[in-house]
Amino acid sequence: MTASPSAEPPVRVGLIGAGPWARDMHAPMLAAGPETTLTAVWARRPEAAALLAGAHGAAVAGSPEELFDSCEAVAFAVPPAVQAPLAVRAARAGKALLLDKPLGADLASARTVAEAVGTAGVVSQLVLTKRYHPATRAFLAAAAAAEVTGARSCYLHGAFLDGEMATGWRLSEGALLDLGPHLLDLLDASVGPIARLRATGDPRRWVELTCEHENGAVSQASLSGSVRLPRARARVELLGAGEELTWDSAGAGHRESWPLLRSEFAAAVRTGVPSPLDAARGLRLQELIAMGTRD
Structure with missing residues (x-):
């Protein structure tokens, strides 16, 4: 009988x-284990790295390559323009990657990450x-199991107005x-693959997306x-001939997602079989975003 991922030593x-996101x-999440x-x-x-490492009993690496030498997998909590080139280096070093979204600052850099992952054959x-x-x-x-005719969705908050994320x-x-x-992933997964996307508005203030899906459904997203707002508001409403289906972020806090995220990543590293939410999925989402930024 094959040992379960939980019986394996924890992934380093x-x-x-x-x-802020790393902290x-x-x-x-990663330090909590047990996976x-x-x-x-x-x-x-370096001072920020030392403070964070000290809080979780980890070492401070003097360079990305020194970090690569100390681990089996690399997690990224940096801006997309920083993540993309470092992710390529990590993939070439044979490390599994836990990637933030978006993969890169633009479609070209996202493609380099996905290609590096494919060439290296890493999870x-x-x-x-x-x-x-x-x-x-x-x-x-x-x-x-539902037949969706149309969908409405939103992801709204005020974090860009002030605070640590307003940078x-x-x-x-x-x-x-x-x-x-986040929202395009949920719409693409719940309604059906998005074939075309149009955007209006200013992404720095408010942007409205209209998505045409391969199955003929149409969805809209407000970002x-x-x-x-008192709290972030993220919601997806699916409508059709059957009963309405809804998803709301009020019931999907980040901390409640940590155990499954961590265990699925560890299982992927140990088995060598990535989840569907891999770099190829990240590239797909970046392609959709690029549709919305074309003149």
Whole structure:
């Protein structure tokens, strides 16, 4: 009988990045185990890397290559323009990749990541946190049995107005690149593959997407990180001849997604079989985003 992934030694994961997302999500999730252990942290700011590593009993790597030498897999919590070239280096070093979304700052860099993963034959997985929540899995299972005529969705919050996330690429690129992967992934998975996409508005304020799906259904998505709300609002409504199906982020907190995300990544590393949420899926989402940014 084949041993279960939980019977295997924990996967040794190195973390690239020491910002808010690394501090609040990646490091505590990976260090909590039991399927993974956080071995080392590297960041462009050595003092931030030391602080985060010290909080979780990990080493501080002096370079990405030193981090690669200490681990089996690499997790990324850095801006997309930083992630893409480092992910290529990690793949070439034979490391499994736990990738943030989007894969890269643009479609070309996302393609280089996906191609590097394919050439190296390494396991990859996307941190699309909402996909690892049991409520999301139940919603997608119900959607697979439904005939959907149309869908409405939104992902709205005010994090770009102030706070730790109101910096860098999120402010310059806006909601389409940051929030778009989550919502487009859910629509593509629940309604059916998206064939065409049109965008209107300003991604730095509010952008509206109209998606035409291969099965003839039409969906709409509203995205903004610049509206003041008591809490983030993310919702998908599927409508057709049957009963309405809904998914709401109010029942899909990040922490509740950690156990499944961690266990599925560890299983993928140990078996060599990636989940469907891999770099190829990330490239597919980036292709959809590119449709929305064309003139």
